[in-house]
Amino acid sequence: MSNLVVVGFPKVAEAEDVRRELVTIQQEHLITLEDAVVLEHGDDGHVHLRQAINMTAAGAMGGTFWGLLIGLIFANPLLGAAVGAGAGAASGALNDIGINDKFLAELAETLPQGSAALALLVRDSTPDRVIERLRRHAPHARLIHTNLSHTDEEALKAQLETARKQAEALRLS
Known part of the structure; x- marks a missing residue:
């Protein structure tokens, strides 16, 4: 735990x-x-x-790789990389691993300004x-x-x- x-x-x-x-x-x-x-x-x-x-950036990197690979298979690597990066970024943004962001934002509001x-x-x-x-x-x-x-x-x-x-x-x- x-x-x-x-x-x-x-x-x-x-x-x-x-x-x-x-x-x-x-x-x-x-x-x-x-x-x-x-x-x-x-x-x-x-x-x-x-x-x-940064889950969005990590997702975009992974998506780019897989999109490029799929694009190579279907003879359009640039389109595959672009679509993969977009899908990966969206997926990464939706994944919230670790500490809950809403809880952290609420906690940060209780801190004195500048701290x-x-x-x-x-x-x-x-x-x-x-x-x-x-x-x-x-x-x-x-x-x-x-x-x-x-x-x-x-x-x-x-x-x-x-x-x-x-x-x-x-x-x-």
């Missing part, structure tokens, strides 16, 4: 930095992410969701090692939402607070 964890940050850039670091950490097998979305409540009041995977959050769908992790690696972001991070059990949520809050204190101590020394 996957767990949803949403962590807020005062700036979009920091949420993006954490997401990039998590990709590196995932390559080291300390965390397995199913989805990672940066939510932004812009200064202009608009909500923006920055998906880790951001990082929504993570985590299949597996080593929380203490992950938080240790992200320690420098701890002073600005705040837990917004999770579907963890109360015990696990309290343990995560305690780990974040320990990381916050360690980062503050390093900053002061």
